[in-house]
Amino acid sequence: MKFMSWNVNGLRATLRHGFVNTFTDLDADIFGIQDTRVEPNEVKIDLPGYYQY
Numbered sequence: 001m002k003f004m005s006w007n008v009n010g011l012r013a014t015l016r017h018g019f020v021n022t023f024t025d026l027d028a029d030i031f032g033i034q035d036t037r038v039e040p041n042e043v044k045i046d047l048p049g050y051y052q053y
Contacts, residue, residue, distance in 0.1 A: 001029045001030070002026075002027065002028045002029050002030075003028060003029065003030045003031075003032070004026055004028035004030070004031045004032065005031075005032040005033075005034065006031070006032070006033055006034070007034045007035045008033055008034070008035060008036060009035050009037075010035070010036070010037045011033065011036040011037065011038050011043060012037075012038060012043060015043065015045070019045075020045065020047075023047065031050065
């Protein structure tokens with residue numbers, strides 16, 4: 001099992017700089033993202049196979 005934790009320091013900026021590609025390349029079973037600085041439902045990211053909380 002592979003667990004990843006990433007402090008993105010602002011999810012909107014990270015999305016503009018290849019977050020989805022990096023996320024896919026890392027291929028983690030569990031992926032924790034901290035310091036997102038967004039409100040719930042402010043951004044929509046399609047990550048098939050993952051539950052988002």
